[in-house]
Amino acid sequence: MWTVASEDLERYTRAAAAAAGLEIDDSWWPGVVTHLGTLLARAASLEGDGIEMPDDPAPVFRP
Amino acid sequence: MTPAEAAHLDGVAIAEAVRAGTRTATEMAQESLDAIKMGDPDINSFTSVLAERALEEAARVDAQVAAGRDPGPLAGVPVAVKNLFDVAGQVTVAGSRISAEDPPATSDGPALARWREAGALLIGALNMDEYAYGFTTENSHYGPCHNPHDHSRVAGGSSGGSGAAVAARFVAVSLGSDTNGSVRVPATLCGVFGLKPTFGRISRRGMYPFCPSLDHVGVLGRSVRDLAVSFDVLHGYDPDDPVSLDRPPEPTEGRLDQGIEGLRLAVADGYFARGAVPEALEAVATMADALGIGPRITIPEAGRARAAAMVITAAEGAQLHLRDLRTRARDFDPMTRDRFLAGALVPASAYLAAQRFRRWYRGELGRVLATADVVLAPATPFPAPLIGQREAVVDGETVLTQPYLGCFTQPLSFVGLPVVTVPVRGTASGLPLGVQLVAAPCREAVLLQVAAELERRNLVTL
Numbered sequence: 284m285w286t287v288a289s290e291d292l293e294r295y296t297r298a299a300a301a302a303a304g305l306e307i308d309d310s311w312w313p314g315v316v317t318h319l320g321t322l323l324a325r326a327a328s329l330e331g332d333g334i335e336m337p338d339d340p341a342p343v344f345r346p
Numbered sequence: 347m348t349p350a351e352a353a354h355l356d357g358v359a360i361a362e363a364v365r366a367g368t369r370t371a372t373e374m375a376q377e378s379l380d381a382i383k384m385g386d387p388d389i390n391s392f393t394s395v396l397a398e399r400a401l402e403e404a405a406r407v408d409a410q411v412a413a414g415r416d417p418g419p420l421a422g423v424p425v426a427v428k429n430l431f432d433v434a435g436q437v438t439v440a441g442s443r444i445s446a447e448d449p450p451a452t453s454d455g456p457a458l459a460r461w462r463e464a465g466a467l468l469i470g471a472l473n474m475d476e477y478a479y480g481f482t483t484e485n486s487h488y489g490p491c492h493n494p495h496d497h498s499r500v501a502g503g504s505s506g507g508s509g510a511a512v513a514a515r516f517v518a519v520s521l522g523s524d525t526n527g528s529v530r531v532p533a534t535l536c537g538v539f540g541l542k543p544t545f546g547r548i549s550r551r552g553m554y555p556f557c558p559s560l561d562h563v564g565v566l567g568r569s570v571r572d573l574a575v576s577f578d579v580l581h582g583y584d585p586d587d588p589v590s591l592d593r594p595p596e597p598t599e600g601r602l603d604q605g606i607e608g609l610r611l612a613v614a615d616g617y618f619a620r621g622a623v624p625e626a627l628e629a630v631a632t633m634a635d636a637l638g639i640g641p642r643i644t645i646p647e648a649g650r651a652r653a654a655a656m657v658i659t660a661a662e663g664a665q666l667h668l669r670d671l672r673t674r675a676r677d678f679d680p681m682t683r684d685r686f687l688a689g690a691l692v693p694a695s696a697y698l699a700a701q702r703f704r705r706w707y708r709g710e711l712g713r714v715l716a717t718a719d720v721v722l723a724p725a726t727p728f729p730a731p732l733i734g735q736r737e738a739v740v741d742g743e744t745v746l747t748q749p750y751l752g753c754f755t756q757p758l759s760f761v762g763l764p765v766v767t768v769p770v771r772g773t774a775s776g777l778p779l780g781v782q783l784v785a786a787p788c789r790e791a792v793l794l795q796v797a798a799e800l801e802r803r804n805l806v807t808l
Binding site: 295300303304305306314316319321322327328330331336338 | 654660668671672675676683687688689692693695696700701703706
């Protein structure tokens, strides 16, 4: 799963932003990296004991 | 009846007076417009006031009454909509500077059209967080929306204008949208009722999207019956909304006087019993004690559900704005820009993990809610923060104010459950707080039934 080691995160953010055609101003950089790190950490936290994740996500969500 | 007395009527009472001919819709529209002119400079809940349209609609309602026809259950009721709903002839700005350059909408969205057909008078469009990405309505383009109970505090968000305009009695009822709590948080912080129906119950067509797999339309009002009548008018299948639920309408108004006898009520414990200031948790306990609710129920993995909701929200929200993020990121509100940019960089594997978790979690909640008809939980972790306040201390830990406001709402909307928030007053702060009533999908009627009982027993405080 995704890790949030700062140097890896910065490398990933720069590469992904360049590939996506996004220019990130220097003044926005700390905020963007912090938010992305938080999101990746949250995604990494989703697997836990007793959680049997189904293989398929619901493509059109129905409650 | 004086204008001051009329301002204390709820929507149903206004409609009764207009239908009976004791008040005119034109009077109601004018009194609403006067109240906004007098009070909204201090609140900033409206981004546009549509006086001409409101008075035209009022004249139409008055003509129907004069002709002996029934204008509908919301006859002459002043209403307003979050400025992400299409209003014919108006630009749907969605709290942004970028979308303010779009052409005007050619027609009202279906939700607003249904309200209009029921006799409601559209007074204007309401302030919000840019593209609905926030919980405080501190909008850098249109200014912050101030809480009517304390102007130094936020109104909540993202439907902050919708909460403030109802609490300030500028309008009786308002429309908002709720993706992670954006109806329930402002309803709570402004001290009014909020209804977030089941996902897909009210058509989202004509509503600027934020996060398509989580977006709901919701209603804010000053009485339970206003929510019920509004929901009854608004909900129903729309084949042009791909997530609309294809099931017959299920009216709720007739259920409001049925009491709670025989209903299985419970209180959410675990995640929902910590992580908040004491008065937010006391509000739930007080209500539970008054209703004699003993059972406690555990909603498993609510913290992870919140985490997954954040990942999905960021990824889907950014995808909608990718072109503008590439070409004009400077035009975004600084309050949202960093989060949209980060969301654009979320890898697909993270997004899909969140969706897979969601499917598991939906199954778990289905099992939990098979054991209770209505579950009580806190609505927000604290009352309205100060405008500009970035951090708060909860249980000795410092949290970021804005995202943390949604800690109790996100795990529930994440799987589309219907929720009603009822207002109470904090014992320590004296500021509004709220309690969420939660049920299984499509059980809005039972939620409103319980909320009406709380209202009858004077357990709510506007």
